[in-house]
Amino acid sequence: MLKIIPLPAFNDNYIWLLQSGAHAVVVDPGDANVVAAYCQRQQLQLSAILITHCHGDHIGGVEELQQRYGCPVYAPAHPALKSTTRPVSDNDRIAITQPEISFKVLSLPGHTAEHMGYYAAGMLFCGDTLFACGCGRIFDGTARQLHQSLQKLAHLPPDTRIYCSHEYTLANQRFALTVEPDNLALQQRHRRDQALRDANQPTLPSTLADELASNPFLRCDNARIQQAVQRYCGHTLTDSEQVFAELRCWKDTFR
Ligand SMILES: [Zn+2]
Numbered sequence: 001m002l003k004i005i006p007l008p009a010f011n012d013n014y015i016w017l018l019q020s021g022a023h024a025v026v027v028d029p030g031d032a033n034v035v036a037a038y039c040q041r042q043q044l045q046l047s048a049i050l051i052t053h054c055h056g057d058h059i060g061g062v063e064e065l066q067q068r069y070g071c072p073v074y075a076p077a078h079p080a081l082k083s084t085t086r087p088v089s090d091n092d093r094i095a096i097t098q099p100e101i102s103f104k105v106l107s108l109p110g111h112t113a114e115h116m117g118y119y120a121a122g123m124l125f126c127g128d129t130l131f132a133c134g135c136g137r138i139f140d141g142t143a144r145q146l147h148q149s150l151q152k153l154a155h156l157p158p159d160t161r162i163y164c165s166h167e168y169t170l171a172n173q174r175f176a177l178t179v180e181p182d183n184l185a186l187q188q189r190h191r192r193d194q195a196l197r198d199a200n201q202p203t204l205p206s207t208l209a210d211e212l213a214s215n216p217f218l219r220c221d222n223a224r225i226q227q228a229v230q231r232y233c234g235h236t237l238t239d240s241e242q243v244f245a246e247l248r249c250w251k252d253t254f255r
Pocket residue numbers: 053055111128
């Protein structure tokens with residue numbers, strides 16, 4: 001049976017590890033020691049590394065793990081990552097035999113230009129694109145790209161479990177509640193996630209259905225969100241892409 005383990009790293013990263021029998025696949029190993037220690041404890045052999053994008057907290061452990069386990073590294077082509085053995089692009093299929101799992105690669109530019117997601121039946125590893133009740137900041141992508149990438153994810157099956165890379169949920173929910181204070185699904189979710197964090201538990205994975213109901217960045221066509229964003233920016237917004245761009249700016253300065 002496939003188990004999916006969040007390995008906490010740095011302040012608020014999760015390195016996701018998919019484990020079955022004596023084999024594992026790891027997503028975005030920013031810290032080699034965290035992964036190697038877990039594999040040693042569980043007597044696991046690493047059979048593949050998947051990379052969503054080339055920020056240091058996602059790729060810092062790749063070279064060391066690749067040398068230690070000799071496993072393939074699936075990643076978007078990027079000069080920062082020298083140990084990629086299988087460059088991936090949009091719509092590629094990845095078949096891993098141990099554990100037996102196949103992924104579809106989704107190009108998700110916006111947080112960075114090269115960002116990819118990995119979708120398998122019922123689960124999505126989306127790095128820093130979609131967060132629980134939030135989305136990634138825009139580095140070298142654009143607001144239009146990030147909006148389109150999130151819309152692409154919004155069309156996956158609603159029961160898809162969302163494995164993003166950071167525990168930002170409560171801070172994202174404080175912002176979301178400022179934007180949309182009357183959203184009952186958001187209020188309930190915030191209470192549930194606050195209880196999880198109080199018990200030192202991850203709030204992840206969420207489901208796409210959760211995000212569609214309570215993540216403002218997936219709800220830019222909602223009239224009340226549009227009105228709130230217009231009040232923030234002080235001018236009329238005519239489409240959901242403009243709402244998204246201003247909402248992202250608002251979040252960047254929100255404390
Ligand atoms: Zn990042």
